[in-house]
Amino acid sequence: MTRKRGRVLVAGAAGRTGRLVLDALADSPFVVRALTRDSDAKDALRANGADEVVVGDLLDPDDAREAVLEVDAIVSTVGASASLETIRGDIVDGAGVVNLVDAATASGVQRLVLTSSIGVGDSKDGLPLSVRAILTAAGVLSAKQRGEDRLREAPLDHTIIRPGALTDAPATDDVLVGEGGDSVRGSIPRADVANVLVKSLFTTSTENRTFEIVSRPGLRGRPDRLVDVHWHSVPRVEPAD
Numbered sequence: 296m297t298r299k300r301g302r303v304l305v306a307g308a309a310g311r312t313g314r315l316v317l318d319a320l321a322d323s324p325f326v327v328r329a330l331t332r333d334s335d336a337k338d339a340l341r342a343n344g345a346d347e348v349v350v351g352d353l354l355d356p357d358d359a360r361e362a363v364l365e366v367d368a369i370v371s372t373v374g375a376s377a378s379l380e381t382i383r384g385d386i387v388d389g390a391g392v393v394n395l396v397d398a399a400t401a402s403g404v405q406r407l408v409l410t411s412s413i414g415v416g417d418s419k420d421g422l423p424l425s426v427r428a429i430l431t432a433a434g435v436l437s438a439k440q441r442g443e444d445r446l447r448e449a450p451l452d453h454t455i456i457r458p459g460a461l462t463d464a465p466a467t468d469d470v471l472v473g474e475g476g477d478s479v480r481g482s483i484p485r486a487d488v489a490n491v492l493v494k495s496l497f498t499t500s501t502e503n504r505t506f507e508i509v510s511r512p513g514l515r516g517r518p519d520r521l522v523d524v525h526w527h528s529v530p531r532v533e534p535a536d
């Protein structure tokens with residue numbers, strides 16, 4: 296028997312970073328709710344540690360409202376693929392994150408940790424020109440900027456994590472954290488990103504701040520504006536009385 300305290304929603308849980316967020320939340324004292332658009336992913340998400348699975352599309356405000364019901368905190372790893380189809384309409388990084396933030400605000404969620412990207416806003420110079428051109432054409436950078444802005448304006452505590460290029464390599468546990476825009480550039484394993492997202496939930500000094508992150512082995516060029524974050528580890532479940 297274990298005692299659970301609070302509920303955390305993982306938006307984008309079926310994605311490559313989202314599944315690693317579920318791993319990082321394993322044995323945490325939270326009920327873990329996974330959000331996916333794919334009803335066929337339910338069993339896999341439960342096997343991956345989700346206590347609850349909600350099927351919904353964040354581009355639909357009603358689905359966003361349903362996903363956040365009775366939720367205390369949110370980790371979002373949602374993101375559209377930068378393919379041509381995304382040019383034609385709203386994408387989750389913008390309209391979807393806005394719906395998520397608005398629903399979270401209305402529902403009294405206390406904390407939201409958002410995955411954005413190096414290249415957004417004042418970190419734009421951190422992206423190679425060729426990548427920036429593709430993401431700009433697909434509307435991804437402006438959409439992510441819109442999502443970031445909505446979260447900063449919202450009355451809940453937030454942390455915005457802007458990773459460099461994602462890889463599927465194992466976690467390095469050696470993450471360089473920059474703050475203030477053009478700080479670090481390079482790559483980082485998704486597993487490191489997932490650990491940073493989850494630790495941010497429990498590290499109050501990260502509240503209402505925006506960080507750029509890369510792994511030390513993935514660092515490109517000279518880092519600037521590095522900050523030393525004293526990460527709190529994820530608390531584990533307590534035995535029931």
Ligand SMILES: NC(=O)c1ccc[n+]([C@@H]2O[C@H](COP(=O)([O-])OP(=O)(O)OC[C@H]3O[C@@H](n4cnc5c(N)ncnc54)[C@H](OP(=O)(O)O)[C@@H]3O)[C@@H](O)[C@H]2O)c1
Pocket residue numbers: 306307308309310311312313330331332333336351352353354372373374375376387391410411412413457458459460461462485
């Ligand atoms: N790729 C890179 O190099 C890179 C670099 C920096 C930052 N990032 C960002 O890092 C994050 C994680 O990237 P990733 O490659 O691990 O992600 P991923 O595997 O592509 O997963 C993204 C997830 O977003 C969900 N999603 C998309 N549209 C949605 C919608 N309308 N409603 C609800 N969920 C939706 C999808 O969930 P379902 O399939 O379950 O619907 C998908 O599982 C993203 O925000 C990405 O933009 C990526």
